[in-house]
Amino acid sequence: MKRLTALLAWLLRGRTAVIGMPYVWLLVFFLLPFLIVLKISVSESEGVQFKDVLTLKDGVFQLVIKLSNYVFITEDDLYFKTYLSSIKYAAVTTVLCLAIGYPFAYFMARAKPTIQPALLMLVMLPFWTSFLLRVYAWKGLLTENGWVAELLTLFGVDHLLLGAGLIPALGKYMNSPFSLVIGMVYTYLPFMILPLYGNLAKMDLRLLEAAADLGATPWVAFWKVTVPLSKAGIIAGSMLVFIPCVGEFVIPELLGGPQTLMIGRVLWDEFFSNNDWPMASTVAVTMILLILVPLAVFNRYQAKSTEARR
Amino acid sequence: MRANRSGRIVARAWLGAGFVFLYLPIVALVLYSFNDSPIPNVWAGFTLKWYAALPGDREIISGLWLSLQIAFFTACGSVVMGTLAAFALVKYKRFGGRTLFNGMVNAPLVMPEVIVGLSLLLMLVSVQRALGFPERGMLTIWLGHLLLGMAYATVVVQARLQDLNPQLEEAAMDLGARPWQVFTLVTLPMIAQALLSAWLLTFTLSLDDVVLSAFLSGPGSTTMPLVIFSRARLGLNPSVNAVATLIVLVVTVGTVIASLAIARAERRRALDIAAAARGG
Numbered sequence: 001m002k003r004l005t006a007l008l009a010w011l012l013r014g015r016t017a018v019i020g021m022p023y024v025w026l027l028v029f030f031l032l033p034f035l036i037v038l039k040i041s042v043s044e045s046e047g048v049q050f051k052d053v054l055t056l057k058d059g060v061f062q063l064v065i066k067l068s069n070y071v072f073i074t075e076d077d078l079y080f081k082t083y084l085s086s087i088k089y090a091a092v093t094t095v096l097c098l099a100i101g102y103p104f105a106y107f108m109a110r111a112k113p114t115i116q117p118a119l120l121m122l123v124m125l126p127f128w129t130s131f132l133l134r135v136y137a138w139k140g141l142l143t144e145n146g147w148v149a150e151l152l153t154l155f156g157v158d159h160l161l162l163g164a165g166l167i168p169a170l171g172k173y174m175n176s177p178f179s180l181v182i183g184m185v186y187t188y189l190p191f192m193i194l195p196l197y198g199n200l201a202k203m204d205l206r207l208l209e210a211a212a213d214l215g216a217t218p219w220v221a222f223w224k225v226t227v228p229l230s231k232a233g234i235i236a237g238s239m240l241v242f243i244p245c246v247g248e249f250v251i252p253e254l255l256g257g258p259q260t261l262m263i264g265r266v267l268w269d270e271f272f273s274n275n276d277w278p279m280a281s282t283v284a285v286t287m288i289l290l291i292l293v294p295l296a297v298f299n300r301y302q303a304k305s306t307e308a309r310r
Numbered sequence: 311m312r313a314n315r316s317g318r319i320v321a322r323a324w325l326g327a328g329f330v331f332l333y334l335p336i337v338a339l340v341l342y343s344f345n346d347s348p349i350p351n352v353w354a355g356f357t358l359k360w361y362a363a364l365p366g367d368r369e370i371i372s373g374l375w376l377s378l379q380i381a382f383f384t385a386c387g388s389v390v391m392g393t394l395a396a397f398a399l400v401k402y403k404r405f406g407g408r409t410l411f412n413g414m415v416n417a418p419l420v421m422p423e424v425i426v427g428l429s430l431l432l433m434l435v436s437v438q439r440a441l442g443f444p445e446r447g448m449l450t451i452w453l454g455h456l457l458l459g460m461a462y463a464t465v466v467v468q469a470r471l472q473d474l475n476p477q478l479e480e481a482a483m484d485l486g487a488r489p490w491q492v493f494t495l496v497t498l499p500m501i502a503q504a505l506l507s508a509w510l511l512t513f514t515l516s517l518d519d520v521v522l523s524a525f526l527s528g529p530g531s532t533t534m535p536l537v538i539f540s541r542a543r544l545g546l547n548p549s550v551n552a553v554a555t556l557i558v559l560v561v562t563v564g565t566v567i568a569s570l571a572i573a574r575a576e577r578r579r580a581l582d583i584a585a586a587a588r589g590g
Binding site: 014015018019021022023025026027029030031032033034036037040100103104107108110111119121122123125126128129130131132133134136137138139140141143144145146147148186189190239240243244246247248249250253254264267268271272277280281284287288291295298299302303 | 321322324325328329331332333334335336338339342351352391394395397398401402405407409411412413414415416417418419420421422423424425426428429430432433436453456457460489490510511514517518520521524525535538539542543546550553554557558561562565569
């Protein structure tokens with residue numbers, strides 16, 4: 001009885017409730033589902049029913065693990081190519097976002113303090129309007145007669161893109177690697193700019209004065225002082241772009257074409273078109289393995305940057 | 311800073327080009343929603359007919375109603391769960407499994423939605439087979455959105471909590487306030503703006519979600535983004551442009567009003583603090 005009241009008292013303590021409620025919720029709705037996916041990816045299926053991996057038969061535990069899905073994925077050329085191309089597109093998107101976003105965030109952070117809130121607002125506003133509709137809008141801009149398509153053709157950019165093999169024909173931009181990358185850079189650019197701005201705006205500008213006093217040119221000071229100090233922002237931004245891009249589905253579906261293999265689309269098709277749940281689970285598990293390292297890096301920096309703010 | 315002239319020109323040009331890139335699609339959507347031609351890219355004169363057709367579009371209207379309900383409950387749930395999680399992370403620096411907790415809070419921010427959607431669905435299906443509920447529908451979509459919304463809400467509230475001066479809460483406790491009173495009388499008013507931004511952010515996030523909704527919806531529970539997505543997949547569609555314009559309008563007006571209100575409250579609070587510091 002005494003123990004029970006002690007347990008009850010512990011449960012009713014504010015600390016337990018504050019930590020326990022979100023903790024249990026996340027365990028049940030975030031972690032447990034992954035374990036179930038892992039289980040389904042290796043379980044024998046009979047129609048739509050899955051056999052239990054671990055069964056008790058004649059007093060003996062039997063562990064039946066079916067690895068054929070994983071064997072199939074590693075042996076099938078198309079899957080391998082899809083993984084490779086997902087990583088390639090995610091990496092290209094990340095590099096482009098950084099190349100466009102770093103100077104952008106830098107100039108924002110060095111703009112007059114009075115207009116900085118307005119600039120920040122302008123970066124965040126598109127983020128609040130429907131992402132789906134903004135991606136859809138690119139479809140209109142890049143099809144024939146679209147504004148951007150006509151502009152690019154006017155300047156002869158299509159010759160360049162065709163030469164690089166990024167578009168299928170002169171003047172045709174849609175459903176190509178080019179349109180996919182445009183859509184992904186467009187969607188994820190604010191995710192790169194915001195952490196970089198947060199980082200660069202906090203920088204102590206006296207450090208740059210010190211560098212100048214010690215004889216560094218602005219260019220040298222930028223590379224030796226500003227860039228190293230913004231490392232945490234670069235990493236956070238890159239992970240915020242790279243990881244979701246690997247598994248992106250909506251953008252390749254609306255802007256990509258037959259050439260642009262993406263793993264998110266494969267998972268979607270296995271699930272919705274083929275109704276092959278074990279295979280979809282296998283694809284999900286391998287995708288998690290693919291992003292596990294970036295995910296760990298992201299979490300470490302996220303934890304570090306939030307602890308450091310105190 | 312002694313920025314030279316050419317440097318300033320480069321900065322302005324870069325920022326300008328960036329904003330053109332960010333806003334061009336939105337401008338295009340709005341303009342083409344007034345286009346008389348059914349092919350959105352060929353201008354054929356001004357019209358409002360796409361807007362006039364919207365109220366009769368059953369699919370869109372019922373999808374919008376469902377989406378608004380889900381978004382409302384998602385935003386409320388996310389703010390509650392996100393605030394709890396943010397408190398746990400900011401106030402308690404040590405507890406068992408804190409690293410795991412931190413990871414689970416942050417992971418949904420970047421985790422590809424197809425993975426989250428698939429795994430949550432497969433778990434709910436297992437539960438349904440064992441217990442007979444829940445049916446796929448509004449409740450299951452809400453669960454998925456809540457998972458995502460909670461992560462965003464946690465980040466927003468956490469940032470605010472960390473900037474708070476802990477001495478204020480300590481002072482209240484010294485004056486004899488119970489922990490619950492400290493929270494409602496001292497902490498809550500100070501983080502109210504963060505809670506409002508988190509609510510608005512998770513509301514729009516839920517209103518916009520395609521992937522999680524697609525996995526977790528059942529027959530008869532088609533949200534508005536699912537309707538839009540299925541139309542957008544088939545090609546350009548003028549009705550989508552009209553819906554988009556209305557959303558842009560509502561969001562812009564809402565965001566401007568909210569940010570003005572927040573800025574005003576912030577100024578007043580600063581004045582109050584200054585007055586209190588002077589001995590009021």
